[in-house]
Amino acid sequence: MEPITGTAAGVPFTALPPEGVDGPAPLLVAWHMLDAPRSDAAFAAALPLTGVPAWRVYLGMPLCGARMVNGTMDAGLERVHRDPLRAYADFMISSAADEFPAALAELRTQLPLDDTPVSLLGGSLGGGVALLTLARAELPVRAVALVNPAIRARSTVALIERFTERPYPWDADAHTVADRLDFVARAGEIGDRAPLLVVSGEQDAPEFRTDAADLVTALRSHGATADLTTVPDLAHPLADEPGIDPAPQLPHAKAVDDILTAWFTR
Secondary structure: OOOEEEEEOOEEEEEEOOOOOOOOEOEEEEEOOOOOOOOHHHHHHHOOOOOOOOEEEEEOOOOOHHHOEOOEOHHHHHHHHHOHHHHHHHHHHHHHHHHHHHHHHHHHHHOOEOOOOEEEEEEOHHHHHHHHHHHHOOOOEEEEEEEOOOOEHHHHHHHHHHHHOOOOOOOHHHHHHHHHOEOOOOHHHHOOOOOEEEEEEOOOOHHHHHHHHHHHHHHHHOOOOEEEEEEOOOOOOOOOOOOOOOOOOOHHHHHHHHHHHHHHHO
């Protein structure tokens, strides 16, 4: 079936209907990466999760896809250079999490969804959105999966420091923000709220690989069902550049898609 596009409470989305399901179906909500694929439509093409018997709704992150400024990602890049923690990572993650409850309420009026708990999927910074949503405990969640996720804001800043070749000027407020976006430290708040899977690329940044293992260990210490799967030869992106428009699924994205499909179906 063809993707459905629209907006929910001002948030652009791409929705994929479940195959072979008559009537209302469960909902799986996904937030894309800021690396490729960096739009809701491109993320849906990279990870369509066709075998999952649920509506898969991919929400657009701020300043991405249909919300790009002047048709480019330059506004987001400007934030990266201005303040990679507060103007970029915190803005992207917190804004997307803040707008989710209203978007979810409107999605329930637009699509034939059942009233079971939602499942969450996030890639890279989108993984931070899924984790912040889970930590806030504002809605029941069935299952969560993360792909090369941004688990600790300090790790994200470290990667950006290498990209910009500029050290980040940490101050007391920055440390407060980074603590709020450190989901290993917040594992006790997340607890055993939902089963969680982290999919980590073997070639992803070392900081992200370490954070993935630390999160799973921390969640398990609080009684959660948490698993870590490593995908051989997978780096951070799931699609080729520019990663804005839908593109054919790459082999390593297909490997991730198969893992996620099995997880959410189980």
